[in-house]
Amino acid sequence: VEVLLPRPFACGFDYRVPEHMQLRAGDYVQVPFGARELLGVVWGAGTSAVAEDKCKFILNAYPELPLMPQALRALIEWCAAYTLSPKGMVLKMAISVPEAITAQPASARAYGLLHVEAAALTPARKRVIEALQAVTPQPLTREQLMQQSGASAAVLAGMLKAGMLEEMAVPIAPMQPALHAETATQLRPEQQHVADAVKAQLNAGFQVIALEGVTGSGKTEVYFDVIAHLLCEDSQGQILVLLPEIVLTTQWMQRFETRFGASAGLWHSSVPASKRKRLWRAVAQGQQRIVVGARSALFLPFAKLRLLVVDEEHEPSYKQEEGVLYQARDMAVARAKQEGASALLCSATLSLETQHNCAQGKYQLLQLRERHGEFAEPQPQLIDLRAHPLLSGRFISAPLQDAMQEALGAGHQAMLYLNRRGYSPLLLCRSCGHRFQCPNCSAWMVQHLKPPRLHCHHCDWTQSLPTCCPECDGEDLAPCGPGVERIAEEAALLFPDARILTLSSDAKDLPAQLERIMAGEADILIGTQMIAKGHDFPNLAVVGVIDGDVGLEGGDIRAAERCYQLLHQLAGRAGRGKVAGKMLLQTTQPDHALMQALAAQDRVGFMQAQLQMRELGGWPPFGRLANLLFDGFDEQAVQRAAQSLLRAAPAYDGVRYLGPAPAPVARVRNRYRYQMLVKAPKQTNLSQLMQEWLARCPLPASVRLRVDIDPYHFG
DNA sequence: AGCACGCCGACT
DNA sequence: GTCGGCGTGCTC
Numbered sequence: 001v002e003v004l005l006p007r008p009f010a011c012g013f014d015y016r017v018p019e020h021m022q023l024r025a026g027d028y029v030q031v032p033f034g035a036r037e038l039l040g041v042v043w044g045a046g047t048s049a050v051a052e053d054k055c056k057f058i059l060n061a062y063p064e065l066p067l068m069p070q071a072l073r074a075l076i077e078w079c080a081a082y083t084l085s086p087k088g089m090v091l092k093m094a095i096s097v098p099e100a101i102t103a104q105p106a107s108a109r110a111y112g113l114l115h116v117e118a119a120a121l122t123p124a125r126k127r128v129i130e131a132l133q134a135v136t137p138q139p140l141t142r143e144q145l146m147q148q149s150g151a152s153a154a155v156l157a158g159m160l161k162a163g164m165l166e167e168m169a170v171p172i173a174p175m176q177p178a179l180h181a182e183t184a185t186q187l188r189p190e191q192q193h194v195a196d197a198v199k200a201q202l203n204a205g206f207q208v209i210a211l212e213g214v215t216g217s218g219k220t221e222v223y224f225d226v227i228a229h230l231l232c233e234d235s236q237g238q239i240l241v242l243l244p245e246i247v248l249t250t251q252w253m254q255r256f257e258t259r260f261g262a263s264a265g266l267w268h269s270s271v272p273a274s275k276r277k278r279l280w281r282a283v284a285q286g287q288q289r290i291v292v293g294a295r296s297a298l299f300l301p302f303a304k305l306r307l308l309v310v311d312e313e314h315e316p317s318y319k320q321e322e323g324v325l326y327q328a329r330d331m332a333v334a335r336a337k338q339e340g341a342s343a344l345l346c347s348a349t350l351s352l353e354t355q356h357n358c359a360q361g362k363y364q365l366l367q368l369r370e371r372h373g374e375f376a377e378p379q380p381q382l383i384d385l386r387a388h389p390l391l392s393g394r395f396i397s398a399p400l401q402d403a404m405q406e407a408l409g410a411g412h413q414a415m416l417y418l419n420r421r422g423y424s425p426l427l428l429c430r431s432c433g434h435r436f437q438c439p440n441c442s443a444w445m446v447q448h449l450k451p452p453r454l455h456c457h458h459c460d461w462t463q464s465l466p467t468c469c470p471e472c473d474g475e476d477l478a479p480c481g482p483g484v485e486r487i488a489e490e491a492a493l494l495f496p497d498a499r500i501l502t503l504s505s506d507a508k509d510l511p512a513q514l515e516r517i518m519a520g521e522a523d524i525l526i527g528t529q530m531i532a533k534g535h536d537f538p539n540l541a542v543v544g545v546i547d548g549d550v551g552l553e554g555g556d557i558r559a560a561e562r563c564y565q566l567l568h569q570l571a572g573r574a575g576r577g578k579v580a581g582k583m584l585l586q587t588t589q590p591d592h593a594l595m596q597a598l599a600a601q602d603r604v605g606f607m608q609a610q611l612q613m614r615e616l617g618g619w620p621p622f623g624r625l626a627n628l629l630f631d632g633f634d635e636q637a638v639q640r641a642a643q644s645l646l647r648a649a650p651a652y653d654g655v656r657y658l659g660p661a662p663a664p665v666a667r668v669r670n671r672y673r674y675q676m677l678v679k680a681p682k683q684t685n686l687s688q689l690m691q692e693w694l695a696r697c698p699l700p701a702s703v704r705l706r707v708d709i710d711p712y713h714f715g
Numbered sequence: 716a717g718c719a720c721g722c723c724g725a726c727t
Numbered sequence: 728g729t730c731g732g733c734g735t736g737c738t739c
Binding site: 002003005007009012013014015016031032033034035036046047049050054055056701 | 734735737738739
């Protein structure tokens with residue numbers, strides 16, 4: 001048989017099957033591989049690439065486990081072909097916890113009653129026997145028995161020794177909490193209408209529904225209602241909910257528990273391996289009905305997946321940027337198709353791709369227009385930094401300061417957003433103009449305060465904070481521009497009595513920090529991207545954007561869309577509770593179309609204009625893209641390799657090749673980077689084109705090539 | 716990927 | 728002389 005292994009190989013390896021073993025495609029097997037043993041999956045009949053007598057024997061199989069479902073195997077095939085990744089790498093995501101398969105299922109020590117001689121029984125021993133006789137499904141686990149009899153571990157040990165009890169291992173019953181699907185919260189008529197529309201179609205096989213609901217319209221309650229319906233209607237059906245960020249799972253789980261009276265299975269990379277092991281098995285055996293997780297949950301071996309919910313479907317973080325490069329939203333649709341299931345894509349601001357698919361009639365669009373909070377979403381107010389100039393080294397303008405003052409005075413919270421970690425993005429020598437650069441990358445070193453250092457965000461290179469310039473020995477070193485730490489410093493200066501909390505991706509205990517904010521233990525919250533996502537801060541009255549211009553210019557074709565989504569989402573952070581919200585946006589380009597659209601709250605118009613631009617240029621979603629990133633230590637070799645690949649590029653109608661050109665960060669970890677963009681008409685099979693092209697053109701070993709189909713961040 | 720093999724520079 | 732750096736090649 002051909003066995004696929006979780007290693008970067010495009011195909012499986014042939015193995016011989018021992019006489020006694022019965023195997024089918026999808027069986028998990030242990031095989032010898034080189035000097036080691038690996039867990040793999042039987043993929044089909046042998047390929048005969050190697051003579052049969054040269055093949056090794058399969059060592060072990062797991063007949064008690066369900067096969068890897070056909071739908072998942074098909075997804076792995078599809079994903080590998082689409083992303084140009086080796087099949088084995090995709091498989092690796094599906095068996096990320098091999099112990100779930102190879103290890104014995106978790107068991108607990110349990111005791112059964114052997115025989116009793118009523119004669120000399122101590123009171124404690126009597127109680128143990130009574131406890132065991134009282135229950136029908138013997139044995140009882142150690143913990144149950146101790147609890148129900150009140151006897152100590154010593155008593156049990158004594159009885160075991162005396163031959164009164166027998167000890168055995170029982171599998172731990174997979175947690176199967178009773179989900180209270182029926183205790184519904186009252187939905188508003190609009191919500192109920194949308195929920196019913198989704199429910200009515202759940203049995204129609206594969207389909208995609210886009211659910212667009214303005215911030216605060218209660219999308220989550222709507223899909224909770226759909227989940228509840230599915231739980232009641234199909235006693236085996238499973239549901240997967242994807243969230244874009246791990247940090248959002250805590251708050252989501254709280255809402256889920258409130259609604260259903262029990263937890264959903266949680267799956268992401270920070271969940272301990274032991275828990276993932278149990279969850280993986282429970283999912284495979286169909287006992288775990290609901291899973292919530294990050295991208296990687298898409299490759300769980302669901303026995304009967306009925307519904308995939310992609311929450312915040314517009315989030316760029318659904319794109320995996322390492323290893324197998326895939327878009328989890330698109331992969332969820334692909335999985336739904338393989339499973340004959342429904343996919344529900346939810347967002348307050350649907351991605352242009354999804355909007356386009358709705359317009360094409362591929363996806364069905366459902367909308368929630370009513371906001372149920374007391375206050376409307378705040379209208380972003382532009383602060384023209386040319387009219388309100390900042391003092392040197394200051395970044396909070398007078399109008400923003402006033403608004404914050406007002407909020408704090410009323411006992412409310414304020415939030416400042418800046419998407420830059422550290423204290424300052426650049427340290428400059430004022431005497432000679434020297435800029436501190438990373439020795440390994442073409443990037444400036446970022447100055448940090450806690451602890452004081454210069455740090456490269458591309459390669460992690462760190463050096464202590466210099467006291468003088470290495471070029472001219474001058475001591476006048478000036479930080480240029482702000483990071484969140486510098487904003488925190490300024491805020492402390494402006495509001496000496498306020499309690500200030502800074503949050504960025506290098507924060508340690510994020511859930512606890514968020515908890516503190518909810519509990520009102522902070523007055524001013526300063527943070528990067530992550531504070532924009534999904535969290536509800538009920539007492540937040542003002543959101544200030546320090547630098548609204550970041551992301552306006554340059555970047556790739558999605559930059560404007562991303563920028564709008566982010567700022568819009570930030571506006572939605574304010575005024576979610578019992579407080580009216582305000583959003584202030586500092587910019588030097590208040591006339592920019594994006595700023596105007598934000599201020600006018602004309603999202604539809606802005607997105608329409610974006611769509612038109614994309615259509616004119618043949619950009620996604622009207623055309624297709626692949627980004628090729630070449631890198632290597634020898635810049636000449638990298639450039640030559642890219643050029644030679646370009647010369648061999650297939651000349652298909654309408655396919656254009658842009659570049660190669662140095663990547664935006666031209667050197668990272670001492671590797672020089674060049675990139676090339678392939679732009680093709682919508683109907684092009686880009687994966688196949690790339691596959692055939694690259695197969696014809698071997699690259700020198702010193703140059704690496706990374707192919708990104710449907711890239712999100714490039715240019 | 717993960718490991719063995721193998722060929723050159725810094726130490727006992 | 729030996730340890731160990733990581734470049735190259737192989738795994739049914």
